[in-house]
Amino acid sequence: xxxxxxxxxxxxxxxxxxxxxxxxxxxxxxxxxxxxxxxxxxxxxxxxxxxxxxxxxxxxxxxxxxxxxxxxxxxxxxxxxxxxxxxxxxxxxxxxxxxxxxxxxxxxxxxxxxxxxxxxxxxxxxxxxxxxxxxxxxxxxxxxxxxxxxxxxxxxxxxxxxxxxxxxxxxxxxxxxxxxxxxxxxxxxxxxxxxxxxxxxxxxxxxxxxxxxxxxxxxxxxxxxxxxxxxxxxxxxxxxxxxxxxxxxxxxxxxxxxxxxxxxxxxxxxxxxxxxxxxxxxxxxxxxxxxxxxxxxxx
Amino acid sequence: xxxxxxxxxxxxxxxxxxxxxxxxxxxxxxxxxxxxxxxxxxxxxxxxxxxxxxxxxxxxxxxxxxxxxxxxxxxxxxxxxxxxxxxxxxxxxxxxxxxxxxxxxxxxxxxxxxxxxxxxxxxxxxxxxxxxxxxxxxxxxxxxxxxxxxx
Numbered sequence: 012x013x014x015x016x017x018x019x020x021x022x023x024x025x026x027x028x029x030x031x032x033x034x035x036x037x038x039x040x041x042x043x044x045x046x047x048x049x050x051x052x053x054x055x056x057x058x059x060x061x062x063x064x065x066x067x068x069x070x071x072x073x074x075x076x077x078x079x080x081x082x083x084x085x086x087x088x089x090x091x092x093x094x095x096x097x098x099x100x101x102x103x104x105x106x107x108x109x110x111x112x113x114x115x116x117x118x119x120x121x122x123x124x125x126x127x128x129x130x131x132x133x134x135x136x137x138x139x140x141x142x143x144x145x146x147x148x149x150x151x152x153x154x155x156x157x158x159x160x161x162x163x164x165x166x167x168x169x170x171x172x173x174x175x176x177x178x179x180x181x182x183x184x185x186x187x188x189x190x191x192x193x194x195x196x197x198x199x200x201x202x203x204x205x206x207x208x209x210x211x212x213x214x215x216x217x218x219x220x221x222x223x224x225x226x227x228x229x230x231x232x233x234x235x236x237x238x239x240x241x242x243x244x245x246x247x248x249x250x251x252x253x254x255x256x257x258x259x260x261x262x263x264x265x266x267x268x269x270x271x272x273x274x275x276x277x278x279x280x281x282x283x284x285x286x287x288x289x290x291x292x293x294x295x296x297x298x299x300x301x302x303x304x305x306x307x308x309x310x
Numbered sequence: 311x312x313x314x315x316x317x318x319x320x321x322x323x324x325x326x327x328x329x330x331x332x333x334x335x336x337x338x339x340x341x342x343x344x345x346x347x348x349x350x351x352x353x354x355x356x357x358x359x360x361x362x363x364x365x366x367x368x369x370x371x372x373x374x375x376x377x378x379x380x381x382x383x384x385x386x387x388x389x390x391x392x393x394x395x396x397x398x399x400x401x402x403x404x405x406x407x408x409x410x411x412x413x414x415x416x417x418x419x420x421x422x423x424x425x426x427x428x429x430x431x432x433x434x435x436x437x438x439x440x441x442x443x444x445x446x447x448x449x450x451x452x453x454x455x456x457x458x459x460x461x
Contacts, residue, residue: 108401115400142400161459185460188342192360194353194393197401203351203362217335232458234353241356248459277461297398301333305399308339 030073031080038062040096048144052092055120055131059086062093082121089292104150108197109293111141118296145197153199155233155246162275172277174270175284178253180277184228190214191306201245204229204306220302225256227304248275264291265303333397339407341389349373350458360405361390363455373457380453382418387411388452414449426453
């Protein structure tokens with residue numbers, strides 16, 4: 012017994028000297044939210060997603076402190092509620108919807124954190140408060156009222172647009188099959204999602220993960236005003252988003268190559284190749300069970 | 311130092327293993343007919359449906375025509391699905407099962423007048439009542455939709 016304690020001490024005590032500092036950087040521009048909404052996030056998320064972490068004494072002891080330190084660093088890099096103005100307004104809204112979904116899908120607060128911080132759990136009633144709040148954001152019920160602009164079909168695109176990770180835009184998806192069609196009411200858009208033959212075959216044989224060569228193209232439009240019978244039609248074209256499966260080539264993004272082309276000019280999205288990391292981060296968090304794809308027909 | 315990190319990573323791995331719920335794919339929700347292009351899509355939240363209007367070449371040409379001069383031989387198919395919440399993303403509704411397939415075919419008589427043949431069926435071919443008692447009105451609604459803007 013004494014030997015075990017002795018060995019434990021030899022390992023445990025020196026560990027404490029290398030334990031990471033769980034300090035807080037200065038708060039820059041804190042998110043502003045209704046009080047009841049803010050209180051929920053402060054209790055459940057702030058330890059990791061803010062510059063106002065309040066680790067418990069046991070969080071500060073190695074080796075737990077390593078895990079906590081790692082989580083805080085990663086969490087802040089993804090979403091920091093104390094540096095909220097780093098995100099453009101549209102991204103802020105999307106992040107708020109993503110936060111609601113992360114909670115609903117039981118991905119956040121991180122399950123390993125919840126087991127030792129049970130008071131951080133978000134109750135169903137609190138989740139309802141958060142849902143109610145995101146439904147008041149301006150993107151909800153947004154309609155596209157500008158005159159519809161069509162591309163000039165006589166004017167050919169001078170060059171095929173290419174995303175920063177090398178994925179070329181292509182138009183043959185127009186002959187593919189539709190795998191899904193959606194009303195994305197959180198951002199006021201409607202979408203049609205196409206799959207190539209390999210994608211459709213995989214759905215038909217009910218096989219996941221999708222094979223190399225599977226491709227998905229999503230076309231996004233604004234939503235026009237509802238008519239008196241309740242019909243809503245597509246407004247202006249907004250963007251095309253692509254996912255291409257190639258396990259080897261796109262290993263760093265779970266085997267999917269991502270691309271997005273904005274507006275009728277099909278401007279490649281993003282400032283650097285790292286744009287694809289932001290794409291997979293959200294898909295990984297919420298749909299890792301369905302090979303990182305949301306739009307598949309399911310029972 | 312490396313060992314500590316290793317131990318931490320391993321312990322994280324064990325605690326991160328949560329139950330995986332594999333989805334059940336539903337290929338029967340897909341619609342396909344050779345030679346059809348997407349004209350537009352349509353949401354109706356009042357009745358909880360989401361639709362796609364497909365067309366053959368003639369129908370597609372007319373959908374792009376701002377004055378809609380219908381000619382003989384246009385064929386439109388409007389597929390309507392029931393809406394359902396998207397699994398794993400609160401904030402989007404998507405199509406569930408197909409609830410109707412409506413077909414409109416244009417014909418012209420000797421005087422060159424264009425008429426619209428309308429039929430409505432389930433995807434297994436079972437005929438349905440039209441959504442609109444006035445078949446001609448419904449046919450015109452489907453055939454007169456402008457094409458959605460594609461890049």
